Amino acid sequence: MIEQKIRLFLEKFAKGTITTAEKEEFMELISTLDLEEYEQIIESYQRILKDSPVTPIPDSSLLAKIGERIERHEQGETIITRLFPWKKIAAVASVLLFISVGGYILWHQSISGQQTVHNQVQHNDIAPGGNKAVLTLANGKEIILTDAKNETLASQSGININKTNNGQVVYKKIATPVQNPELITYNSIATPRGGQYRLTLADGTNVWLNAASSIKYPVVFSGKERRVEITGEVYFEVGHDATKPFRVVSNGQVVEVLGTHFNINAYRDENVVKTTLLEGKVKVSSTVGAKILKPGEQAQLEKGNILVADVDINEVIAWKNGLFDFQDASIETVMRQLSRWYDVDVEYRGKIPETLFTGKLHRAVNASQVIDILSYFKIHFKIENEGIKKKIIVMP
Structure with missing residues (x-):
């Protein structure tokens, strides 16, 4: 019965229909869970979102609160580093649903293309198409x-x-x-x-x-x-x-x-x-x-x-709906899409890891916001924007 209730709450979180009272009840339900059970909740939420791929996350408090619970839990620092680098995510905007590589998963609340969680704008940033x-x-x-x-x-x-x-x-x-x-x-x-x-x-x-x-x-x-x-x-x-x-x-x-x-x-x-x-x-x-x-x-x-x-x-058809959608995409595949949308050339320097990306992101954001997300996965980027000449350099 408790598992069914948790799943119901997760579905409401995904749809953005959960009430304040239901949030409180949900947090009470999961307050005594162990680390393995927290991970099961995260995996369950990921499956729900993948079954409804065009639905944004209207409320990121679910994952934030779970992260806080894990952080206070014994050995929680190890888990939070592996699954949710929360301090880094706080400085990144506009990931839709999730983006993952291997065992790593980043989540963030969906927001409009004109908003960011922070006010810093890169000097060499590139606006979307x-x-x-x-x-x-x-x-x-x-x-x-x-x-x-x-x-x-x-x-x-x-x-x-x-x-x-x-x-x-x-x-x-x-x-x-x-x-x-x-x-x-x-x-x-x-x-x-x-x-x-x-x-x-x-x-x-x-x-x-x-x-x-x-x-x-x-x-x-x-x-x-x-x-x-x-x-x-x-x-x-x-x-x-x-x-x-x-x-x-x-x-x-x-x-x-x-x-x-x-x-x-x-x-x-x-x-x-x-x-x-x-x-x-x-x-x-x-x-x-x-x-x-x-x-x-x-x-x-x-x-x-x-x-x-x-x-x-x-x-x-994600592009038609204003999204990037990567399913086990190589960095070369990802960068070809970014090159077209941001009207930018791409240069590779050194041996690039054979990383495969899965996830969904807004197209209505600046290039730096997408690069910030991708850079979590041991790939480095540099944006050069000199008027008409625009380039993203990809480095190991």
Whole structure:
């Protein structure tokens, strides 16, 4: 009965619904536990959070209070060093859920990107990315969307191209589109490193572009198919049209759908092109074959061959939800994501430990806050920010 009650309280802590009275009852319940039982509570809480990966920790008092209990416990200093370096965590902000390496686990309360637990700001710090992109029209005119007003940007082929108040581009029909495929005009949107953007195509398809990504698309889908081309990482929610299959061309593959939600990671500096299906059904084709995906599956294209694997959907689309999500990721994998989001070059000096990271962090924080967290695991970092030239140096 006591174990069930503790689990109920842990679930309420994770959801942020626990009351003050319930907190007091919880602390009373665990007041006489031994070290092994404290560790079991921590492991149980970690499992609860992993089962609800998009839920932040609205109240960090649970772990803080457990830490205090352990610290007062016999041999508690050993445990607190291994699991919770509390004094260090007090100076670090914006870890979402947890980040871990081996036996080490760091936890912290989720906070907004503009807040920190301390007021010190590194001189060489680097701000996170944001809504930045360039729209290129069929006539070659470029529109910097970051600076453009929220209004109609252009009109083409019976379509108004609007920038909305929530910072996205929407293609909206205002007249009967052309029917001659030869008259199709193309636009493109490209995000820089440190940028992201969202647009709605003329058929109602919603598109999210991650940093250093692009999409080329017809202003009007007037042919027998809806074909677009992408680079980088793009998430799609395709408008259904059984008469016009939607096809995405990217780095050696074609993805064909009728109406579905999926993510494509086709960065040139990644070894594998990954297409992940969230809803519906897609066909992924390469020069040597094709695979049909079911929701929750990912096609991994490498050297023309396609392998299909089950994946964690929340990890794949974490970027779209404003998070970094690392699952047994090497430092090189982590730094490639940071490089794109913070528009920064990465330099490695010396032999870097083969450390694997697991955890979730906000993307809406300065680079120093992410580096502070990673540096707990015997890897050192230095930020150099000289105007346009920005670099993170990774050292053992």
